[in-house]
Each structure stands twice: as structure tokens, then as C-alpha cells.
Amino acid sequence: MRKKEKSTFRKIEHHRTETFFLIVRGLEVGVVAGLVSALYRFLLSKAESANHAVLTAIAGKPLYIALFLAALAGIGYLVSWLVRWQPLSSSSGIPQITGEIRGHLDAPWWQVLLAKIAGGTLSILSGLSLGREGPSIQLGGMAAKGIAKVTKADKTTQLRMISCGGGAGLAAAFNAPLAGMMFTLEEIHKTLDGNILCMGIVSTITADYISKLFFGQNTVFHYTTADIPLKSYWILLLLGIVLGLAGVGYNALMLLGQKWIGKIKAPVRMMLVFVCSGVLGLFVPQLLGGGHTMVTLLLQEHPTIKILILLLLGKFLFSLLSFASGAPGGIFFPLLILGTYLGAIYAEAAIAWFGLAPELWQELVVVSMAGFFAAIVRAPMTGIILVFEMTGNLDSLLPLAVVSLTSYTLADLLGSTPIYTALLENLLRPEDKAAARRNRPGEKVLKTYVLPLGSALDGKCIKDIDWGRHCLIVSIERGDTAVTPKGDTTLHAGDTLVVMVSQRRFARDNDRLEALIDPKS
Structure with a gap:
């Protein structure tokens, strides 16, 4: 052998x-x-x-x-x-x-x-x-x-x-x-x-x-807990809508900025942005870095709504410039900071217009992080759990879920592509994909796929599905039972399929199998 x-x-x-x-x-x-x-x-x-x-x-x-x-x-x-x-x-x-x-x-x-x-x-x-x-x-x-x-x-x-x-x-x-x-x-x-x-x-x-x-073991954020009355949850739904719209706008502007700023040659582009950082630091040092200074300013000094808006716009524009420059660094924490400032502005408006209790101000600030994250990244569970772990507070779990799922749903309905998905599409050039395929040996890869509810494969026999010439179903896990795959084996929603594919064709076959299993296809 x-x-x-x-x-x-x-x-x-x-x-x-x-x-x-x-x-x-x-x-x-x-x-x-x-x-x-x-x-x-x-x-x-x-x-x-x-x-x-x-x-x-x-x-x-x-x-x-x-x-x-x-x-x-x-x-x-x-x-x-x-x-x-x-x-x-x-x-x-x-x-x-x-x-x-x-x-x-x-x-x-x-x-x-x-x-x-x-x-x-x-x-x-x-x-x-x-x-x-x-x-x-x-x-x-x-x-x-x-x-x-x-x-x-x-x-x-x-x-x-x-x-x-x-x-x-x-x-x-x-x-x-x-x-x-x-x-x-x-x-x-x-x-x-x-x-x-x-x-x-x-x-x-x-x-x-x-x-x-x-x-050390300290949480990232410390804030005073205050329960939002159930009769006021409509304020959270409205906040989710605001964050969903803001998230869609954020994604569109970040991608547009990356496209236009990216036209400037790399050395000149980075040199200009780095010098711009120095100038900003002389006048508004709070805008520099990931945003920890802005969090401290927000929670300890409670700026006026005018200052909040100016800092929000300044942070967004400078984050856009910094990210579009191509310098090593991410948007993960800066977008959370933008979420807190959006929440603070919304909270000020809710207190003035809707009679929201002032002690709920910090609650809206914190839940807005998760809501803005869910609209931009389209990973609501990660956002909810992340904010919970960053604050160490379980009492806000329901408000976090309401705001995050609302913003997530709205962004999805508006057809906004998740930011990291769009960035990956921009990153991958045809020549890069071809080079990656050429450089791979002929080793086999085991890949796991979970058959979701609504998939077109639910209820079909394995032999009736076009898996392609280079894919082999190795096993099917159905609950706690391992099912040996045969041609007449019927697939059911919830099945975990372990499929063997060629490493050389992995990217192509993986994309095809995901599309085959996806209930939207």
C-alpha cells in the first residue's frame, strides 16, 4: 500500500x-x-x-x-x-x-x-x-x-x-x-x-x-449596574435600529475609504497618515491608539453631547485613515469604542426626550458595544459574550441580546456584507488563489460540515447528491451515534458530515460544499 x-x-x-x-x-x-x-x-x-x-x-x-x-x-x-x-x-x-x-x-x-x-x-x-x-x-x-x-x-x-x-x-x-x-x-x-x-x-x-x-484578572470595563424596566424595552429596540443603521454606514464608509485611500502609493500613504497622527496628537490626543483613553474619558468625566459627537466623528475618521493606510492593526476595539459613544449620545437623547432615568446612561453605553459589533461583524453571540466578559456582569444579558439581535437583523435585511467577509474578498486576488493551489501537496484534509435546518440536502440520499469527484464522505455523526455512510444513507438536518477533500483543491471544494449545504442556496 x-x-x-x-x-x-x-x-x-x-x-x-x-x-x-x-x-x-x-x-x-x-x-x-x-x-x-x-x-x-x-x-x-x-x-x-x-x-x-x-x-x-x-x-x-x-x-x-x-x-x-x-x-x-x-x-x-x-x-x-x-x-x-x-x-x-x-x-x-x-x-x-x-x-x-x-x-x-x-x-x-x-x-x-x-x-x-x-x-x-x-x-x-x-x-x-x-x-x-x-x-x-x-x-x-x-x-x-x-x-x-x-x-x-x-x-x-x-x-x-x-x-x-x-x-x-x-x-x-x-x-x-x-x-x-x-x-x-x-x-x-x-x-x-x-x-x-x-x-x-x-x-x-x-x-x-x-x-x-x-x-491580572481585572475586567476591561467597570460600571454601575442598573436594571432597565421591562416597559422601557422599546427604547432598546430603537437603540438596536440606530446601531444597525450606523453599522451599515460604518461598513460602507470603511470599504469606500480603503478603496480610495488605497490608490495612494503605499510609502506615501503611510507616511502621510503617520504624520497626521502626530498632528492630531498635539491637539486631540484622546483620538490616538485603540481607544482606552476615550473609554476612561466617557465613563469618568461624562462629556457633554457636543463633545461626544465631535469625539465620535474624530475617532471614526482617524480610525478610517489608520486602517486604510494598510498599517498592521485592527478595527476590533476602535469599533467597540465607537459603539460606546453612539450609546452615550443615544442615552443623552433618551433621557431628554423619552424620560429615561439618568442612572441607566451607563447601561445603554455598554450594551451599544455589542449592538454595534453585531451590525458590523455579523457575529451577535460573540458580541454578547464578549461584552459580558469585559464587564463581568450577567445582569445586562437580556438588554445585550435585544439590542444585538435587533441591530444584526436590520443590517442583514439591508444587505450589508459583514466587514471581515468584505475585507477577505478584497484581500484575495485571483493570482494569490492560483499560487496557493499550486504550492499545496496532494495531502487529504478532513473537513466537518453541519447540515442546517432548511438545507436542500435534508432528506436526500447520499447517492442522489453531486458531491464532486474529489470529495469522500468519511463518516456521519447523528447525535451520539456514528453512522457509516452508504449510497442509500438518508441525510437529516443536524447531521455532522466529515468529508475528505484534496488539499490541492481544498479552497474550491470547500466553497462548493458550503454552497451545497447552505439552506439559502
Whole structure:
């Protein structure tokens, strides 16, 4: 028997008894993703502090200001060189991980790690309005890929490790293991896979533990809880509508800005944005960085509605410029900050016009984070769980759900493409896909698909479905029972199909199978 055939049979057999293996791999992923994300978080914290210190030191000194702006132009040029050296290190990192999982990309993990950490640190040192969370997801995924490569894991295991590494990176960035796990399933993997769930729980908890060893166990936000009366829930529905519309506008403007600003040549584009950051820092330093300063300002000083609107517009425009520059850094945390400011403005209006109790102001601010996130990313469960873990408060669960599901539904009805899906489509060029297919060996990959309610395959026999020449159904998991697939086996909603596909054709076959199973198709 040939070596490849033996490997394939071992993979099928191993699939049946691999829980312990998944736990061990999850620990490996959690450790490396947690350490890399913690390092990145530490470097960005120091870089942000250094930026504030420099701005304070040069205030009112024209010569030093000129030297500072010249230095920022030089840093912008250096970051553009890093991105040119490794293009997949640019911007957020979440679309890159999703593209890797779907088989469209095959990133050199160590280059991405180096370029992302160096470029992201320099970007925050310069004050760009970028978050650490998207890059932490990519860093976690690439660190996991590195471990998979070093330990010579098969392609199926490697893809699982990358998925879970991304979730572990988010867990370490926010101290939010449940949100990291949910993000893996809802946004990166986009299916409920028991193997991913098993490995992912272990990896996110491990990464969260490592992060807390370095940064402590405090939650990101602290606020006073106040229960919204049930008779006032219509105010939450209206807030969800406002956030849904704002999310649709945000996605459209961010993509348009990326398109137009992207027409400027990379070195010039980055140098201009980096210098712009320095100028803004001299006058409105609150707009710099991911947005932690703006949160403190909002919750502690309770600005007037005029200041809230100005800061909201300023943060959005500078975030758009920073992200469209292509510098390493994400929009994850900045968009949460924009959500809090939208919530604060809405709360001020609700207090003035609808008679909302003033003590509910902070409640609307917090739930708006999840609602805005759900409209933009289209991952409502991740948003709800993330805000819960960031605040440590379960009392707001129902308001979070009402606002998030309302904004999510409206954005979906309006046909807005989820931001990371749109960014992935922009990222993938035909020549990149072709190169990725050419560079892959002929190894087989096991991919899991869950048959949803309403799927056209529900009630059909396997033999009556066109699976394609290169796909083989290995097993069907129906509840706690493993069903041996045969031609006359009837599929039912809720079945978990384990399908073997060729690595060389993985991206193409995966897209086709997802379309085949999708109830909308």
C-alpha cells in the first residue's frame, strides 16, 4: 500500500478516537498563542505610553515638534517596507486567518509574526487609531501554525490549530475565553464543529490563564449596574435600529475609504497618515491608539453631547485613515469604542426626550458595544459574550441580546456584507488563489460540515447528491451515534458530515460544499 494511502487510512481511523489528542493540541495552541499575544499586548502598552510621554515632552516646542513629525514620516516608511516584505501582515489579520482556514491563503507563519509584531508596535508608538485584538487573532493563528509545522501535524490538524489559535489570541487580548471560543466558531470557522469546540475550549482557557498571569484578572470595563424596566424595552429596540443603521454606514464608509485611500502609493500613504497622527496628537490626543483613553474619558468625566459627537466623528475618521493606510492593526476595539459613544449620545437623547432615568446612561453605553459589533461583524453571540466578559456582569444579558439581535437583523435585511467577509474578498486576488493551489501537496484534509435546518440536502440520499469527484464522505455523526455512510444513507438536518477533500483543491471544494449545504442556496 502506498504511503499516502496509509496516511489517509490512519487519518480516518484517528478521527474516531481523538479527544485526548485534541486536548493536548489545544494546550499547545493555548500556550504559544497566549505567550505571543501577551508579548504583543505588553509591547503595545509600552508603545502607547511612550507616545503619550513624547507628546507631553514636546508640547509647545516647535523644533522638537518638527523633529517628531519627521521621525513619524520615517517610521511610516519603515512600516510600509515591513508590509511590502510580508503583505499578509497588513491591517487587521482576521480576514487573513479566515482565508487560511478556507484554503485560499498559505501564509509563511514566522514572517507574519515578525512583521505583525514589529509593524503593529511601531504603528501604536506613532499613535495610529488601531486595535490589538485583530492582530492578536492573527498572531495566535500563526503561532499555532508554527507549532503545527514544527511538530509535522497533518493538514486537518493544522487547520484546526490555526482556527483555535485565532480564538486563543482574542481570549488573551480581552481576558475573554468564552468570546474567543465563540469567535472561532461563529466568525472564523462558521460552523459548530465538535472537534474545534473541544480543542478551542482548551486553547482559549489556557491562553486566558497565561494572559492573566501577566496582566491580572481585572475586567476591561467597570460600571454601575442598573436594571432597565421591562416597559422601557422599546427604547432598546430603537437603540438596536440606530446601531444597525450606523453599522451599515460604518461598513460602507470603511470599504469606500480603503478603496480610495488605497490608490495612494503605499510609502506615501503611510507616511502621510503617520504624520497626521502626530498632528492630531498635539491637539486631540484622546483620538490616538485603540481607544482606552476615550473609554476612561466617557465613563469618568461624562462629556457633554457636543463633545461626544465631535469625539465620535474624530475617532471614526482617524480610525478610517489608520486602517486604510494598510498599517498592521485592527478595527476590533476602535469599533467597540465607537459603539460606546453612539450609546452615550443615544442615552443623552433618551433621557431628554423619552424620560429615561439618568442612572441607566451607563447601561445603554455598554450594551451599544455589542449592538454595534453585531451590525458590523455579523457575529451577535460573540458580541454578547464578549461584552459580558469585559464587564463581568450577567445582569445586562437580556438588554445585550435585544439590542444585538435587533441591530444584526436590520443590517442583514439591508444587505450589508459583514466587514471581515468584505475585507477577505478584497484581500484575495485571483493570482494569490492560483499560487496557493499550486504550492499545496496532494495531502487529504478532513473537513466537518453541519447540515442546517432548511438545507436542500435534508432528506436526500447520499447517492442522489453531486458531491464532486474529489470529495469522500468519511463518516456521519447523528447525535451520539456514528453512522457509516452508504449510497442509500438518508441525510437529516443536524447531521455532522466529515468529508475528505484534496488539499490541492481544498479552497474550491470547500466553497462548493458550503454552497451545497447552505439552506439559502
